[in-house]
Amino acid sequence: MAYKIEETCVEQGSSHIPTTDELNKEQSNALPPFQWSKHWYPVSVEECLDRDKPNKVTLLGRDYVVWDDNGLWNVARDECPHRFAPLSVGRVQEGQLFCRYHGWGFEGGQEGRCVCNPQADGPKAEQTTMQSSRSRLQTYPAQVQQGMLWIWPESGADAWLEASATPPDTVPEMEDPSFAGSEGSFSWMENPASIQVMLENALDPSHASYVHNLVISKREDAAPMQMHLAGEIDPKKGFILEHGGYCKSQQENNLKAKRYFIPPCTIRTHYKYETGREDMTTLYLVPVAPGVTRAFNKVVVKGVPNIGKKVFNFLAKNLLSSGYFHAFGHGLVDQDMNVLHSQERKLAGKQRGWRDYYLATQSDAGVSAFWRWLNTYAGGNVTYSDGIPADLPPQKCDEELLNHYERHTKYCPACQKAVKRLDQVLVGLLVAGGLATAAAVLAVPPSAGLDLFGMFLQARILLGVVGAALLYLRRPVQAFRQRFFSAEGVIG
Numbered sequence: 001m002a003y004k005i006e007e008t009c010v011e012q013g014s015s016h017i018p019t020t021d022e023l024n025k026e027q028s029n030a031l032p033p034f035q036w037s038k039h040w041y042p043v044s045v046e047e048c049l050d051r052d053k054p055n056k057v058t059l060l061g062r063d064y065v066v067w068d069d070n071g072l073w074n075v076a077r078d079e080c081p082h083r084f085a086p087l088s089v090g091r092v093q094e095g096q097l098f099c100r101y102h103g104w105g106f107e108g109g110q111e112g113r114c115v116c117n118p119q120a121d122g123p124k125a126e127q128t129t130m131q132s133s134r135s136r137l138q139t140y141p142a143q144v145q146q147g148m149l150w151i152w153p154e155s156g157a158d159a160w161l162e163a164s165a166t167p168p169d170t171v172p173e174m175e176d177p178s179f180a181g182s183e184g185s186f187s188w189m190e191n192p193a194s195i196q197v198m199l200e201n202a203l204d205p206s207h208a209s210y211v212h213n214l215v216i217s218k219r220e221d222a223a224p225m226q227m228h229l230a231g232e233i234d235p236k237k238g239f240i241l242e243h244g245g246y247c248k249s250q251q252e253n254n255l256k257a258k259r260y261f262i263p264p265c266t267i268r269t270h271y272k273y274e275t276g277r278e279d280m281t282t283l284y285l286v287p288v289a290p291g292v293t294r295a296f297n298k299v300v301v302k303g304v305p306n307i308g309k310k311v312f313n314f315l316a317k318n319l320l321s322s323g324y325f326h327a328f329g330h331g332l333v334d335q336d337m338n339v340l341h342s343q344e345r346k347l348a349g350k351q352r353g354w355r356d357y358y359l360a361t362q363s364d365a366g367v368s369a370f371w372r373w374l375n376t377y378a379g380g381n382v383t384y385s386d387g388i389p390a391d392l393p394p395q396k397c398d399e400e401l402l403n404h405y406e407r408h409t410k411y412c413p414a415c416q417k418a419v420k421r422l423d424q425v426l427v428g429l430l431v432a433g434g435l436a437t438a439a440a441v442l443a444v445p446p447s448a449g450l451d452l453f454g455m456f457l458q459a460r461i462l463l464g465v466v467g468a469a470l471l472y473l474r475r476p477v478q479a480f481r482q483r484f485f486s487a488e489g490v491i492g
Contacts, residue, residue: 034235034378036060037385039264040168041286042148042296045186047321048411049073049149054097056088059153061289061388063088064140066149067108069095073144074108075151076137081114087137097137104135110160112137145170147185148296153385169266173280179300180309184316186284186296189330190407192396193340195265195287195382196374197347198295201340202267202283203259203366205246211335221247225363230258233369235377238262241366261370263378277303287382291344291392295333323418327483330404334487337401345395402487409484422481429474436467 043057044066051068056078058064063078065087074097078088085101092098096115098105105116114135120126129135141152141163152163175182191198201207209222227243238261245255253274260268265286271279284296301312319325350356354371357364374380381390400406409415440463 033383034263036264036287036378036383037154038152038162038166040143040150040152040163040166041265042146042168042186042284043151043286043294044149044411045188045296046144046147046149047185048413050413053092054088054090056086057149057151058288058292059151060287060382060385062153062385064151065090065097066142067092067095067097069108072108073142073149075140075142076106076108076112077140077155080104081135081137106137108137108139110139110157112139143168146174146298169262169284171266171268171280171282173300174282174298176300179280179302180304180312181298181300181316183313184298185321186282186298187326187329188294188296188408189333190288190292190294190411191333191337191340192291192401192407193293193337193344194291194390194392195285195293197340197344198285198293199261199265199267200367200370201336202285203241203261203370204363205243205257205259205366206363207339209247211339212332215331215335217247221249223248223251224361227362227365229365229369233373233376235373236263238373239369241369246363259366261366261373263373273303275303277301287384290382290384290388290390321414323412323414323416323484326408326412326415327404327418327480330408330487334402338398341396341401345392348392399486403485404483404487405485415484419481419484422477425477426474426481429470429477433467433470433474436463436470438467440464440467 037060041059043059043064044055049055049066049068053067055066056063057066063086064075065078066073066075068074076087076097078086080087080099080101082099082102082104085099087097087099087106090098090100093105096105096107103116103118104114107113107115114130114132114137117126117129117135120129138155140155141160143150145168150168152159152166154162173179173182177183206222206225206227209217209219213219223246225243225246227241230240230242233239241259241261243257243259245251245253245257256272258270260266260270262268265284267281267283267285269279269281269283271281273279279299279301281297281299286294286296288294301309304312347353357367359368384390409419440460
């Protein structure tokens with residue numbers, strides 16, 4: 001697959017532009033395609049999983065059921081071997097998973113053994129069912145790291161051995177107590193865009209001053225960005241990008257950064273400031289299905305004053321895990337979705353795909369490097385489970401793109417709890433406001449004399465003002481509650 005030669009970014013300091021023959025030769029010498037199923041993927045923050053019932057998660061287009069067995073998480077394909085009913089709508093009892101359709105029961109672990117078949121005609125027939133390999137669940141390796149559940153999306157004895165010998169792509173700094181924020185958890189959001197465009201977006205910090213104007217930076221402060229590859233592109237380890245700031249103020253302060261792409265889904269960035277401060281960000285972009293990516297993100301900081309470290313630790317440990325903060329925590333990715341969802345469909349419609357991009361500047365080096373890795377080592381596309389085609393779902397309208405309930409709230413117990421409390425507040429304000437208003441109307445009894453009239457009139461006015469204020473206060477509370485369901489009207 002030839003590159004658009006006159007539009008390919010080159011490494012900083014290099015004057016050589018690859019020719020078509022060189023690029024074709026590189027691809028002809030490529031290793032076997034990257035195997036997307038032979039890696040660990042984070043699929044959920046552990047706090048979002050219910051230990052009392054089955055949980056459904058989706059990875060690479062396949063649905064899985066996750067359930068707890070005495071503190072250990074089991075993972076299996078979300079289908080009963082009997083008649084393929086979804087096990088995620090079943091029940092968990094004493095660590096065993098039971099199908100809702102006909103009551104078959106299963107253990108977890110590597111075997112996924114069937115433990116009961118209520119429809120069997122006697123103990124001998126039931127034992128025959130349970131001993132059959134066809135009655136076993138297809139189970140998958142799983143582990144908890146950094147407060148998240150990780151899944152290895154291959155089953156079988158070889159897969160369990162390979163998974164046990166392969167550590168997940170965790171970043172030690174995310175749990176290093178010398179970094180402020182290390183005690184906090186990962187924030188997350190499910191996004192209506194495929195992993196390819198999500199990754200290229202994360203490898204392109206130059207968009208921040210424009211898409212995230214007034215949030216991260218200002219358009220007026222934007223500056224040409226210098227970015228280049230540090231070393232070669234590796235089929236397994238990915239690549240490293242070195243770059244400076246994406247705005248004038250950062251460049252004046254001599255900000256230096258290294259941005260790592262670690263296949264299949266990790267973006268790690270290390271920022272260094274002249275003041276000695278260091279910021280580390282970790283972003284996992286997990287392919288849920290074609291056109292859907294779940295993003296997990298965490299930021300830690302080093303080299304700040306002790307008081308700043310204590311404040312950051314407190315916020316990370318307490319506020320960031322609160323559902324109330326989640327209502328404000330998705331603004332950046334919402335702004336990206338307004339661009340990426342449409343861009344992806346335009347990209348899919350191009351005859352030459354990404355090679356029709358006009359990659360004309362050094363700021364495009366990350367995008368160019370990612371697509372070069374994907375085409376050279378990963379077959380040019382994500383390989384989804386069970387041969388699921390990579391066709392995109394229909395384009396969504398803005399209301400669907402910014403639907404926070406479907407993308408986050410319905411999976412997040414903290415947000416669901418916050419919504420319930422806000423509903424209680426709204427009812428309380430309505431009742432209190434109504435009572436105050438009613439009391440204002442009745443505050444001057446017919447028997448009141450002239451001497452008491454003035455006092456009752458003042459009370460009536462005060463109660464009326466209080467009642468109106470309480471009822472008016474419902475409006476900002478309702479607007480805040482709406483953030484758990486949609487960002488429409490907040491982010492255009």
